[in-house]
Amino acid sequence: MPWLDRGRGGLALPTDAVPPYPAAKALAESSMRLPFHFSKPWVLDRAIDELEELMVAAWQTKESPWLAGELILELDEDCQTHLAGYEIEYSRAEGLKVTRPGARDVRLVEHVPSFDLVSRPWLPVQRTNGTTAELSLREVFAEAGSLRRLVGDVPTQEFALVRLLLAILHDAVDGPEEVEDWVELWTRDDSFSAVGPYLERHRGRFDLLHPEKPFFQVAGLRTSSGEVSSLNRIVADVPNSGPFFSMRMPGVDRLGFSEAARWLVHAHAFDTSGIKSGMEGDVRVKGGKVYPQGVGWAGNLGGVMVEGATLRETLLLNLVAAETAEVEFKDEDAPAWRREPSGPGADDPVSLASRPHGPRDFYTWQTRRLRLHHDDTGVYGVVLGYGDALAPRNRQKVEPMTGWRHSEAQDKKYRSEAPVYLPREHDPSRGVWRGLEALLQDLPGKGGTRSGGPAASLRPRVLNWLAWLEYEDVLPRGYLARVHVVGARYGTQQSVIDELVDDVMAMPVVLLHAGDQRYGRAAVSAVKDADGAVRAFGDLAGDVARALGSDPEKHRGAARDRGYGELDGPYRIWLRSLGGTTDPDRARGEWQREVHRIVWGLGRELLDSTTSAAWEGRVVDLGKGPEWFDDTSADRWFRIRLGKALPRAFDRDVPGLGAASAAEHDRGDTDGGTDA
Structure with missing residues (x-):
């Protein structure tokens, strides 16, 4: 930098040789940490790749200890540059300043900071080529066809963000009303062309820091004591009782605006219950507290969403049309940003009694009252209280994304x-x-x-x-x-x-398919086949434990867990291929043979590992009086149970066993244990 003192400013740095000692030391002393903007993996990887392109080969020697292996950020004569999609400027007064190129601040009140979710990057995505990025709302819809999926900080965050995008899309297209409307969206290249103008119309309500109508927040929200809580209250991988994952140890002191926006959406969807601080103006407050009102709405659900090959397909596949009568769409259905901002307490009971009016209302339901506390560089605290409680009874006509x-x-x-x-x-x-x-x-x-x-x-x-x-x-x-x-x-x-x-x-x-249920029946029956085989393996483990004088239940449960684990991948592969067959019943027979091969192998492995105590056996009472029980008895019962669970496994020779082994199976002979 030209203003460095003691003759260090403006020193030449040759790129074809090791710089002189004073220049190399001055450059090394100018090192700094990259700010939080570059902390996300998809941004950090891109930044490192770009910085590595600037590495000077002549400096990577042992004669250059100050600079070898260091990443260099090269600024122009105005002390500016670009890195990983950000504009960077360094000044003597303010240090390093990082901004997003083309990002548009919405300054509805002059000199008030703004973080506009329409144009500012805050949604992590994975592209179809495997790379990752962080995009704005406008960019996500514009590029949805080339995006694989959203990437949440935790799985529930992805679910909450997809529902937010669905609310936007439902409202932007005002439907779809009929299947024909949906088909038009599915077949058009510009399916989401209505979203850009829609976001522009409602842009003011998507400002995270708006002084009067902040996104998904209540302006001026405060407790009677003025308490501002730690961000641990809204970051789901650091629950109040302690760290859930070690990556946040010991807690969260600050969040960038983009990450704070994501956790804000997640809090409305999945926030925990319990006693919370009471907000000024909330009539539910007793002794400064509000007693439990339940978890965020999505926390009640066994969430289900359908994913396509791209984010575009995913959004459209979950965009249910009103014509099907599967989901109710009332004329009053609207997302939170098209309603008046909430106050510190619950909305009017009369109004709430008739809501939610449809998916747009549901997907953006304000179950909490929040206010983020921030400075110019990020968020450092939150005020969090209860919002609009919602009983989960009989919401199946309005909530499509759960059983x-x-x-x-x-x-x-x-x-x-x-x-x-x-x-x-x-x-x-x-x-x-x-x-x-x-x-x-x-x-x-x-x-x-x-x-x-x-x-x-x-x-x-x-x-x-x-x-x-x-x-x-x-x-x-x-x-x-x-x-x-x-x-x-x-x-x-x-x-x-x-x-x-x-x-x-x-x-x-x-x-x-409702008209041709053969495929669905085959898929469900195949699960039951697996259940029966796993029970047989679990019973084998219990019987071996009984022969050893141990607790059968403990070993039975562990064996069943392993059995399901071994069948998990094969079943998913078999299910993927089921739609390609013309005979689902025959496919089920093939599945039974595959299950037999896997579970039979698990049984042989278990019997081969038994000790002499199981070979010798002991007298047990199985409900029909005392009898001698050893590993041979356990093996015999295993064969019988497995055969009953998978009756079609021997329509022809079992793959991998051969005719001789199949014959041994039918005779009840064992290849392990001792003669009884």
Whole structure:
């Protein structure tokens, strides 16, 4: 820099030789850390690549200890440059200043800082070529066809952000009303052309720092004590009870505006329950507190969204049309930014009683009252309280992105609303494929389909919509959709997040076909085949433990976990290929043979690893009096149970076993253990 003192300013730096010692030392003393703008992986990788291009080969020697291996940021005569898509300027008074090129500040009040989500990058994305970037709202919709997906800081954040984009898209196209309207969007190259002008019209409501109407916040929100909480309150990987992941140890002191915007959206969707600080002006406050009002709306859900090959396809596949009658669209349906800003407490009870009016309202429901506290460089604190509570009962006509289960207990409590359906939450211990039946079809209640009673569960309406598209031949039978399930499991009275659910399963849409249910039945039956085989393996482990004198249940549970783990990948591969066959029943037979091969191998491995104590056995009472039980007995029962679970595994020789092994299986002979 020209203003450096002691003769260091303006020294020449040769690029074909090692610089003189004074110049090299002056350059090394001018090093600095890159600011937070470059902390995200997709930005950091690009920055490093660009800086490595500036490395001077002549300086990478042992004669240049000050500069060898260092990354050099070269400024022009005005002390300016570009790096990883940012404009950089260095001044003696302000130091390093980083801005986004073309970013437009919305300064509705002069000299007030602004972070405009329409034009400022804040949404992390993965492109179809595998690279990552951070884009503005306008850029995400403009480039959706070349983007693979959004990349949230946690899986639930991606789900919340996709729902935000869906609310924008529903409102921008004002529908779609009919399937024909949707088909036009699906086939047009400029599907999202209405979004750009729409964002311009509502741009003022997308300003994160707006002094009067900040995005998803309440201007001037404060507690009676003026307390400003740590950002740990809204960052989901640092729950209040302690770090959830070690990457945030020990907590969050500051966030950049882009990351703060993402966690703001996530807080409305998945914030925990528990006692929260009361806000001035909220009539619910008692003793400075508001007692539990429940988790953010999406926290109630077993979230389900359909993913296509690109973000464009993903948004359109989840954009349910009103004509199907699967989801209610009232004329009053509108997102949060087209409503008057919320106050510090809940909205008018009369108004809330008739809402939500549709998906746009639901996807942007303000379950919390928030206000970010910031300075010129980022966010350092938050005020967080309860907003508009929402009971989860019977919302299946308005909330398409979750399955629903019938609750007899709620029927008794809310007789006038019976039958009562609640969101079906995901089980973190089960892969999505093991609950496939509830995704493919509505399940009958007591007495079956002819009883006339309420269904035991309803599949997500977004999958009904996908089935409709396949039935109407809008999507080909073999179209491969990725069903992405997302959810949060809360603990300690819903005051902390215990686990996050994140699983994806690719399946052909023909599985959802209402007229041709052969494929769906085969897929569900294949899961039951796997269940039976895994139970047989679990029982084998329990029987071996019994022969050893150990607790059967402990070993049975561990074996079942392993069995499902071994079948997880093969089932997903088999399911992907199911749509390409003309005979799903034959495909199921092939699946049974594959399951037998895998589980049979697990059983042989377990029996081969048993000790002499299992060979010798012991006397046990299995309910029919004392009998001798050893590993040979366990093996015999395993063969019987596995054969019953997979009756079609021997339609022809079992792959990998051969005729001799199959014959041994039929005789009940064992290749391990001792003679009884």
